[in-house]
Amino acid sequence: MLNIKHFLYDFLVAEGLPENVAIYLNMLGLLLALLLIAFIVDFITKRFLWRFSAGIAKRTKTDFDNILVANKLPRNVAHIIPLLILIEFVPQVFTDFEITQNIIEITLKVITIVLTLQIIRSLLSSIKDYLKTLPRFKDKPIDSYVQVFMIFAWLLGFFSIIAIVTGVSFIEFATTLGAASAVIILIFKDTILGFVASIQVSINDMVRIGDWITFEKYGADGEVTEINLATVKVQNWDKTITTIPTYALISDSFKNWRGMLSSGGRRIKRSVIIKTSTIKFLTDEDIQRLKKIQLVSDYLDNRSHEISSFNESHQIDKSVLINGRNLTNFGLFRKYLQTYIDNHSAINKDMTLMVRQLEPTAQGIPMEIYAFSKDQRWVNYEYIIGDIFDHVLASVTYFDLEIYELSLNQKA
Incomplete structure (x- = not known):
């Protein structure tokens, strides 16, 4: 050296x-x-x-x-x-x-x-x-x-x-x-739990700052603003702050809305209940009247022609309406709503979009709209839903259908 x-x-x-x-x-x-x-x-x-x-x-x-x-x-x-x-x-x-x-x-x-x-x-x-x-x-x-x-x-x-x-x-x-590990674990139990939870949250990518989560147990429903060793801070939709123990993220169940935010749409899943007694087969007069509704006029032309051809080729006795193939006001209303949703400018056409009837109930048959709005912002999302169902409720009568309403006499 x-x-x-x-x-x-x-x-x-x-x-x-x-x-x-x-x-x-x-x-x-x-x-x-x-x-x-x-x-x-x-x-x-x-x-x-x-x-x-x-x-x-x-x-x-x-x-x-x-x-x-x-x-x-x-x-x-x-x-x-x-x-x-x-x-x-x-x-x-x-x-x-x-x-x-x-x-x-x-x-x-x-x-x-x-x-x-x-x-x-x-x-x-x-x-x-x-x-x-x-x-x-x-x-x-x-x-x-x-x-x-x-x-x-x-x-x-x-x-x-x-x-x-x-x-x-x-x-x-x-x-x-x-x-000294026993004493350390006893003194720093919460810190150790938080540390382990932080590792698991990070590794599994369960929560990030900026995610919107719903944690009913702690009354949290808002955006995650801070994640540290001991706590997770959530700013709720009403601007209040909820503090959640970090280890609760791995020990309890919560909902993370990140998937919805990154998907490009916010789910609309709502239904109206149609009175079963108002569902009926459509007569020729009904079909001619309903052809004036532009969203289903082409569908009625094609479908009624197809049904008539089938009934004629099979020599169906149409003096009784139930015979053969028929259109119903309920089915046509479902087709109308499907076309209406397909053409709605606020709906994301790249995601699941359908109108379906659910299992019948004692009140009637639910007709559900399942779609995703393009705008995920809460206020705009609620406006879109309101706009759609305003139209749905107003259009029911054109198909001779009725929405179920519980009256006081029925309740009594």
Whole structure:
């Protein structure tokens, strides 16, 4: 090893400077020289590794090397050589300053651990990004595995740093920590539960800041504004704030509306109950009258012609209306509503859209509209529903149908 401990000291003393001044100037001079060398080596190493990596990336067909560069692995690796130089020569620079030497050596060891973790993270992130480009790994929870590994890596690094700073060996520190774990768990139970919950929420991507969630147990119905170790804050629709324990997100059931917000539509699922007694077959006179309704006029032309042809070819006795094939006012009303919804400008046509009759009830037969509005904003969404069902309720009478209403006499 090159001995540079008193490289400037002897020269300065020979020049007549006091020894105490010469010691400080020797240390400062050597420190500046060492930092300059480390900076130059770091710059050269980074440039070399960057060009080397870029050259390999151009010559290879795989994208893995490009991903390594994108995740800054060569840049992090380049810091290793300057760090080794500092570790090697710091004892000589501070040979006359034992306390400062110890502090800086501890600092360099801590930096070494952090740099190692950064390299591991860059490598794992590169592997994760590369595997995501492969078809057989696209549906695998690779992010979860990487996050769990990094959590353990950071914990191990954190404990190593504490052991270095305190001067206790890692094995002794781990043994002491194990003996005190029962007390730690008891004191920090809520914090530990919150920490574990935070990990699971993050890994499983259950909740993000900005998500709209409904948590009936805690009276929460609004946007998530903050997620921390112990609590999740939700700003409700009425601007009140609800605080939920983080671990409740994994122990209880709640509804996250993110899927609806990202889908491009908000579901409309509402029905009206039609009186069964008003449902009937359509006569020729009814059909002619209903042909004036533009949304079903073409349908009635085609359908009535088709039914008439069928009945005639099968010699159906139409003196009794029930014979053969027939149109009903209820079925025609359903077709009308389907056409109306298909042509409604506020409905998302790329999502499920249908009008259906549900199972009959004691009150009548529910006719349900199932669709998705383009506008997801609450006020506009309610306006769209109101507009649709205003029309539905007003159009029922044109088909000789009635909406079920519970009168006071019926209730009595």
